[in-house]
Amino acid sequence: MNTVWDPETVARAARIQLRARELAWGYRGGQHASKRVSKGIEFMDTKEYAPGDPIRDIDWRVAARSDRLVIRRQVAETDLKIFLVLDASADMNAPSDSIADSPFDRAVLLLASLAILLQRRGNAVGLLVLGGGESESVYLPPKRSKTHLSLLMTTLAAIEPSGRAQIADGLSFCAQHFNARSLCVVFSDLMEDNSEWPRALNALAARHVDVRMAHVYSEKEFELDFEKPIQFYSQEGLGLLPVDPEAIREAFAEVCSAYKLELVQQFSNSRGLYVPCPIEYAPGEALIRLLRGV
Amino acid sequence: MNLLWLTPLAASLMFFVFGPLIAHLFRQPPSQKRHFGAMMLLLRLPKQLRRRRRIQDWLLLVLRILCIMLFVMAALQPVLRWPESNTDLEQAKRMVFILDDSLSMDHVVEAKGLNLDDQTAFTTARSAMVEQVKSLPEGVEIGLVLTAGEAKTLTPELKSDRAEIMTLITERSQQFGDTDLAGALKQARRLLDGRGGSIHVYSDEAGLGTVSACEEELSLLASQKAALVPHLTRAERPQNVAVVSAVYGEGVEGGSVRFELRNYGESDREVTTTAILPDGTEINTFVTVPAGGLSEEMVTVPRITEGGIGSIRVDDDGLKSDNLFYFQLPQIGAARVLLIDGEPGATTSDSEIYYLERAISPWGSNRGGALPDVVGETGIALLNRETHRVVFMANIGNPASLAPTLTAFVRDGGGLFVSLGDNVTVERYNSALSDILPTQLRALEQVSHAQEKGKGTRIPDVEHPIFSPYKRGGLSGFSQLRFKSIFSVEPFDTNDRSKVLLELDNGMPLLIEHNVGQGKVYLLTSTIDDEWGNLPLQATFLPLIQRSIAQLGGASGSGGQRIKGLVDEPIRLDFGGSVVDLVVDGPAGPVFTQKQGNSIVFTPAVPGAHIVHAKGGPPLAQAAVNINPDESVIERPQGLLETAAAIEPEAFTKRVPLFPYFLWLALALFALQAWLAWHNQEDSDVVHA
Numbered sequence: 009m010n011t012v013w014d015p016e017t018v019a020r021a022a023r024i025q026l027r028a029r030e031l032a033w034g035y036r037g038g039q040h041a042s043k044r045v046s047k048g049i050e051f052m053d054t055k056e057y058a059p060g061d062p063i064r065d066i067d068w069r070v071a072a073r074s075d076r077l078v079i080r081r082q083v084a085e086t087d088l089k090i091f092l093v094l095d096a097s098a099d100m101n102a103p104s105d106s107i108a109d110s111p112f113d114r115a116v117l118l119l120a121s122l123a124i125l126l127q128r129r130g131n132a133v134g135l136l137v138l139g140g141g142e143s144e145s146v147y148l149p150p151k152r153s154k155t156h157l158s159l160l161m162t163t164l165a166a167i168e169p170s171g172r173a174q175i176a177d178g179l180s181f182c183a184q185h186f187n188a189r190s191l192c193v194v195f196s197d198l199m200e201d202n203s204e205w206p207r208a209l210n211a212l213a214a215r216h217v218d219v220r221m222a223h224v225y226s227e228k229e230f231e232l233d234f235e236k237p238i239q240f241y242s243q244e245g246l247g248l249l250p251v252d253p254e255a256i257r258e259a260f261a262e263v264c265s266a267y268k269l270e271l272v273q274q275f276s277n278s279r280g281l282y283v284p285c286p287i288e289y290a291p292g293e294a295l296i297r298l299l300r301g302v
Numbered sequence: 303m304n305l306l307w308l309t310p311l312a313a314s315l316m317f318f319v320f321g322p323l324i325a326h327l328f329r330q331p332p333s334q335k336r337h338f339g340a341m342m343l344l345l346r347l348p349k350q351l352r353r354r355r356r357i358q359d360w361l362l363l364v365l366r367i368l369c370i371m372l373f374v375m376a377a378l379q380p381v382l383r384w385p386e387s388n389t390d391l392e393q394a395k396r397m398v399f400i401l402d403d404s405l406s407m408d409h410v411v412e413a414k415g416l417n418l419d420d421q422t423a424f425t426t427a428r429s430a431m432v433e434q435v436k437s438l439p440e441g442v443e444i445g446l447v448l449t450a451g452e453a454k455t456l457t458p459e460l461k462s463d464r465a466e467i468m469t470l471i472t473e474r475s476q477q478f479g480d481t482d483l484a485g486a487l488k489q490a491r492r493l494l495d496g497r498g499g500s501i502h503v504y505s506d507e508a509g510l511g512t513v514s515a516c517e518e519e520l521s522l523l524a525s526q527k528a529a530l531v532p533h534l535t536r537a538e539r540p541q542n543v544a545v546v547s548a549v550y551g552e553g554v555e556g557g558s559v560r561f562e563l564r565n566y567g568e569s570d571r572e573v574t575t576t577a578i579l580p581d582g583t584e585i586n587t588f589v590t591v592p593a594g595g596l597s598e599e600m601v602t603v604p605r606i607t608e609g610g611i612g613s614i615r616v617d618d619d620g621l622k623s624d625n626l627f628y629f630q631l632p633q634i635g636a637a638r639v640l641l642i643d644g645e646p647g648a649t650t651s652d653s654e655i656y657y658l659e660r661a662i663s664p665w666g667s668n669r670g671g672a673l674p675d676v677v678g679e680t681g682i683a684l685l686n687r688e689t690h691r692v693v694f695m696a697n698i699g700n701p702a703s704l705a706p707t708l709t710a711f712v713r714d715g716g717g718l719f720v721s722l723g724d725n726v727t728v729e730r731y732n733s734a735l736s737d738i739l740p741t742q743l744r745a746l747e748q749v750s751h752a753q754e755k756g757k758g759t760r761i762p763d764v765e766h767p768i769f770s771p772y773k774r775g776g777l778s779g780f781s782q783l784r785f786k787s788i789f790s791v792e793p794f795d796t797n798d799r800s801k802v803l804l805e806l807d808n809g810m811p812l813l814i815e816h817n818v819g820q821g822k823v824y825l826l827t828s829t830i831d832d833e834w835g836n837l838p839l840q841a842t843f844l845p846l847i848q849r850s851i852a853q854l855g856g857a858s859g860s861g862g863q864r865i866k867g868l869v870d871e872p873i874r875l876d877f878g879g880s881v882v883d884l885v886v887d888g889p890a891g892p893v894f895t896q897k898q899g900n901s902i903v904f905t906p907a908v909p910g911a912h913i914v915h916a917k918g919g920p921p922l923a924q925a926a927v928n929i930n931p932d933e934s935v936i937e938r939p940q941g942l943l944e945t946a947a948a949i950e951p952e953a954f955t956k957r958v959p960l961f962p963y964f965l966w967l968a969l970a971l972f973a974l975q976a977w978l979a980w981h982n983q984e985d986s987d988v989v990h991a
Contacts, residue, residue: 099337099338099339102337102338102339103336103337111339197339197340199339199340199341199342199343225339225340226339226340229338229339229340230340236332236334237332237334238332238334238336239332239335239336240336240337240338240341240344241335241337241338242339242341242342243337244341246345249338249341249344249352251344251352256347256352259351260343260347263343263346263347264340264343267343
């Protein structure tokens, strides 16, 4: 990771900020949506009751009129603490042929845009960087000031993806440090063993932390859109793998679909939100979903 | 055209073609590397699946395999060879043209339409030959040989006069004979006289043994340094349906004619066939003949049919010359004979004609011969010229009422047999039948006493057709005849018109033949029963009556010998007596005959009925002549030049070594694959970079 005073880092921070502001400009008047329920707060929508939902939120009038149990969901202008978690593992920097952005670049852009939008509305925004070559994760506690936002941008610009993210550890860290009125948005390629995630996600859910997982990946990679045999390698110590893309394309597509389905299942079980963010698509839609939490 | 490999062992090198295949399957890891973010998911694939490979660079692989194959094929030293006769300049100066004018050359090469003659193989060959002769330079010596029937040379020696040769060729017409190609080659070789030259054969080379029969001649041609240049002239897919046999056999109605059709073409055909009986009756049938197969068909013959030579015609435009097949048809059904009985008896055996009726039809009417219609004097009204050929008048008392009808009947070609008896009155006969009797009756005379045996008989002319069959035996039977009473007649001149066939020992005429108009009258001066003699009781009676009926025209269709023959094959006929006056009439007119003792020999040139007869006389023999069935075969089982090449490969085979072509092609492919491999590598490097 470069120092925040490095001229190159400063310039890069400026570019990140510029692009993030452009992206955020379109959503300036938008409301930050929270699934946090609070008394006397404006009604948002309803949803079917699911085990684990608070009983007091059940709309008994609807239940009386029908056989269905429905939860009233409400939103409110709130000053949440926002924790933005960035996966800076080495494979996040895998290049993409079709567009300029790597998954890491896209994650940084989304994160920065979100930070700007939330900060403008007076929310305290913090940053947790997983991986990035540092022995300890970079952590900026949530603050509302503009200087904090600048620091956050500069910090983002200084990050060089490397090493492994250890997402499970990062989520556990969040579960320990975040309080109940907070929102945690994670930007990651989710290319790690996910067997340990449910425990951390459940801990966050128990603390009523609203977790939103932005899965940043390359569609081209998932479709294995390469013609000739090629040697793939990972910078996270997974070695070198010669493959014939055309020969295994179908099988690999099935593996990818199964993995995405597994992630959706995993996050919905923990009342989290899984938002796929393929880098080949414009980031706007993903940003809306992350903001509104739907 | 075939391929010869001079070093076949080099084929083992073909094993190397697996080299590129193996190399492409087990190639080095791909040179291109790429940072891949979803490696974790890639590792979730089963290991075997991850290692799955396809053959890469198909084009390169194919090029490399082809390249190696071509190198190996070059090492095999292939030689392309095909039958061909090279004509050098010297051989081109002396040429013999063989024109196949056999029947099979009549097959249609190009149909011209309704109003134009079709182009046949013969006309095509003739035109092409004329064109070639026309294009020859001055000074070329030319000979001309034909193949039909027995090969013959039209030019006793080679000639330089092209115009004469062209005229000879143009004047030739299609023949009906078979193909004597071997004979033609022999004639051509003789014309070349062992001094080299070229033989141009314009033929369809059709027929099962046509070419194979030439093997010896082809070998001799090679030894005499003569070039052979076949000009194959035939339709691409010739068609021909021909009748290959037709035989009459017994059956319902008047029997049946069974005939076989063979389809020599390559596709099934449905054809119309017509059976044409000797009396002109036509019976049509439709027959489907499978390709290369045989179909049998049958037509039923009417109950009463004239004998003679019939034919089966098939409507086939492929080869018209063999559309007719001729066959022998016997007289079918009874040739009716009207018996006018002048003295019917109280019982059958008392009748005047008791013996006569049985002699005329000894087996009834089912087995041919004549069928008698017995009537009284008033029954003359039943005489029908269409059905009755002969009238027997037995012991009629007053012939006056019959005379006009009988006279007209005889003059129109009918036969009349008059036998006398005690009812006969000389004056009535002489006045009523004077126009048709050979002479006047004089009186009834008793030539022998009642106790005596009676007068014997003798035959003045044993050569007469009635008696000629008995020449070698049986004549003695006539000496057993005895007569006690006969009518004497006025003397008459014996000539072509009237002659005595049988007389008593004392010289009194017993049986007189008399030609009247187109018909004939036999006068028996005695009775036909056993009252005045023993004629009906003798063994000679039945054949005498049968022969008499035949002579009177009652079985004209079945008279004479019946034989079969083929075009261009000599037919020999043996006759008991002199053959000096015999002539042979064929479909195209009189046929040249050679007379050898009691035999005549003739060679028919065209198919059809050939009738042997004495001038003005009835047929003595009928020959149903057909074309040689081998000429209907339009298939070409082997080619002339191919056969020559098989016998004398050195003389009749062209060879082209393919080694340099394969080698250069292999080198070119090698260069191409090298460039392609380099190009691919360069692309790969660019991607990697």
